Amino acid sequence: MSQQVQEKYEESHLYRIRHSAAHVMAQAVVEMFPEAKYTIGPPVENGFYYDFDLPRNLTPEDLEAIEKRMRQIVQGKHEFRKTVVSANEAKKIFADQPYKLELIEGLETGGFDEYGNPLEEKPEISIYQHDTFVDLCRGPHVENTREIKPDAFKLMSVAGAYWRGDENNKQLQRIYGTAWENKKQLEEYLHQLEEAKKRDHRKLGRELEIFIFEEEVGPGLPLWLPNGGVMIEELEKLAKEMEEAAGYDRVRTPNLTKEDLFIRSGHLPYYAESMYPPMELEGVKYYVKPMNCPMHHKIFGSKLRSYRDLPIRLAEYGTCYRYEKSGELFGLMRVRSMQMNDAHIYCSEDQFEQEFMGVIDLYHKYFELFGIEKYVMRLSLHARAGLGKKYVDNERLWLKTEDMVRRAMDNGGVPYVEREDEAAFYGPKIDVQIWSAIGREFSLATNQVDFAVPERFDLKFTNKDGHDEVPLCIHRAPLSTHERLVGFLLEHYAGNFPVWLSPEQVRVIPITDGQNEYAENIARQLRASGIRARADVSSQRMNAKIRDAQMMKVPYMLVVGDKEMQAGLVSLRVRDGSQQKDIPLAEFIARAKDRIAKRAKEL
RNA sequence: GCCGACGUAGCUCAAUCGGCAGAGCACCCGCCUUGUAAGCGGGCGGUUACGAGUUCGAUUCUCGUCGUCGGCUCCA
Structure with a gap:
């Protein structure tokens, strides 16, 4: 569904306007800084950006000056001219533009696009020129700069962005702009932004006395006020009702565990950086738990299980703590203490499809209840290059499990899109992107198939033939965390709750x-x-x-x-x-x- | 974590060029006795985030720390 929308956008006139506006902006920036190295500048939702490597940091005044110069340039009615060139010609044209040379290299040698993603076939290399500015670009563009209305675009902000999105690369300066077909559309968009601000969950959360953050308590650690407390109680009541009906059992586990548990689960080497550092007592290290699963595994393993007992569904709304990097915190949407709507389903391979789809079914019930109409299920897969690093090193099981999920979704008639290199370290997952009433996108629900960790915990059940078998584990959090859910609902309902x-x-x-x-x-x-x-x-x-x-x-x-x-x-x-x-x-x-x-x- | 901007009363915001820090709302105390989105008057409230520096003098200029915001990266 979103796929189709995107394709349409890429063919639209608006897309060309924005793409062309990015080129015009680059011209203005290069005029201002002749030594500027320019990289890429694509259209995005609502606008465009362009990334530059500049001799100094841009100021808000610079943005004004750039915007002003852009207005002059577009009035000039400069034509956008495309020329197909050979790799060598391109290298000559961009001889003093190292980033462009890297891009040309990628196109020439085997096909990598401007984001570093592999391309199916070797593309032709083309350049676009308007006025004095030449860019390596596959287009498309508007006919001439007059199609960019001087009163229908605006530069919005400047931000840091890593070259090719890799934090090991140099950080560039990204200028964001918005561009529209006419002044009215621009004004409507700016008005929309104002409206969105009114629905901002951080603002509403304070006004409606739902939650606060206190500097002395710590960043990302929300305090729930009585009104927020009521909402959480209601949401837990809802979840408990749904889960009781679906055959879940409720368990409780401590907030701290010994290091050994996370070594066993395999989490520590992958996630130590996003865990609060350990506290050491009498020579033993304890960690505050970032997730509940290892302890649920221990509960599963606490007695002998028969195939007759399966599936076993253990649910807990335990509070978990994750040391999210400081720049990643965002109101309630990204916090360091979170109450997860968590459960782990242990089942046999035969039961997998039914259990997995049971979770998807739960999603649909919640979406219906909250009036969430637009959502996309993303099937997140592993990437071969990450095996043994980001992902458990067992390609056979990866492929098998991914296929099981695919088959379940297909049989259930649930549409989804596939995303490579987005899986959890222990298995593929479904993440659900949803859109609030004002069209902001969030990742809410998630469920993951775990084919690796149960084995590490020696989890097993006795099958029909009297042999030991390792269960599959489905990690699921249909309501995400209480924090993210309340944040979403605040924005979604604009505080006008049912x-x-x-x-x-x-x-x-x-x-x-x-x-x-x-x-x-x-x-x-x-x-x-x-x-x-x-x-x-x-x-x-x-x-x-x-x-x-x-x-x-x-x-x-x-x-x-x-x-x-x-x-x-x-x-x-x-x-x-x-x-x-x-x-x-x-x-x-x-x-x-x-x-x-x-x-x-x-x- | 990285790049940039910002931080004034509980909240929203003001303070000219470096010259005694101010308003509305909220809160407290009175008066009013009221018919579907703010009745009136008075009072309380500040180490201008924190710490250094420059200066006769810093909310204002410089540096550092903390926090927030816009992005990037990341999200078990």
Whole structure:
């Protein structure tokens, strides 16, 4: 699905505009720094970038100057001219451009594209020229620079980026720009960015009092406020219901373990860098756990298992700690302490397909519940070059397991895309990319097939023939971590949660202090019915109380004045602004309880 | 971790060229008794992230540390 969208984009006029804008920008930069070495500058979603190796760092003022010069260049109506050249000719043209020479080398010798990925066939080498600027480029471009409207592009930011995306390579300066067909489109896009800011989970999380970060506590270590605590309880309740129905058992394991466990599991050599360093006591090293699986393996191995016992599904929402690099932290989406929606399924090969698809089925149920309409399942595979380094060194098992997953997905009729060199070290996985209501992309759910670690733990079960057999293990986290899930939901709903997930479900608002007691009484009755409610008996006026409740995105407000109190009724104001006057409390309670029980989307 | 930008009251932001740090909201205290998104008045609140340096004098200039943000890299 996304594949098709991308192909279309690459053929679009907008794609050409952006690609051409990147060239124009490169011209402006090279004019400013004649000694600049330029690398690649492709169109991307919403715009384009170009990476440069420059004698000094760019400042925001430089960006303004570059943008200004670009406006002059595009007005010049310079034609984009393509010329096919031989490798040798290309090398002459770009004799003083080392990065271009490296690219030409790649194209010439066996076909590597500008990102260093292998190409199927040897491509022709072409150059594009407009005005004074010549670039090694396969196109396509617009006819002339006039097609880039001077009021329809904008340079957005400058950032560091490694040459060919490898952190061992030199870091270049990347300028990001956005470009559109006309001014209106640009303005719409900029407006969209503003709207997205309003939905930013970090902003909403603070405003709705869901979570905070405290410098003294530490980066990436969120503190969950009471409202966030309620949400986590609700999400765990949901997960427990689903998992109980699907035959999972709940276990609990400690936050610390001896080093030996992670040596045995094989995690330590792969992931030591992203684990908190060990603490040593009486000569023994202990690690804070970055994942639950080794301990679940120990639980599986704690007694003899028969094929009749399988599958065994062990679930735990344990808090794990990972030392993510400082620059990788991002609000709740990337943290160092996380509560995983974790479980490990131990099964035989025969049971694999059913178990694997059971997890995929769980995904679909969650997506439906949260109204997630756009998602892509990514089947992440190993790469031969990484065997024995990034990946367990057993190619036969890799191919076999990957094939099992492929077959399961195909038989289940679930569409997916394949991604090479993205697997876990112990097996292939399915990662699910999802898009929030404003179209931002996240990686949420994941499940992995583990054909390697159970053996390292000597896990086995007795099969029908009375022989020992090693079980397969499926690691799965359909709801990701509580942190990432809440972050996603904040943005997805813009904080307007369905009733079941709202930290505060009802606020009772007395009009004058004459109804305070009546309001408190109503709130008590609501709480007795299992509804999260409180009365606002502050000295503010009704309008201010309504505003407060609206700002906190409380789904239901019950306004009570003298009239309601005399008649024993309530007036309902729903978060969407609609009103329903003078209804019996029991009627409202029935409505709220129904929505909550169904985890309904509507209020 | 790397490149860049930023850090002023709980929150959102102001402070000219280096010259006594300010507003709104929130909070506290009063008055108002109110009908579906902010009633009025007063008060409290700061080692300008932290630590050095330059200067008669630093929120402002320089360096370092910490943190946040935009990217890169990474994500068991």
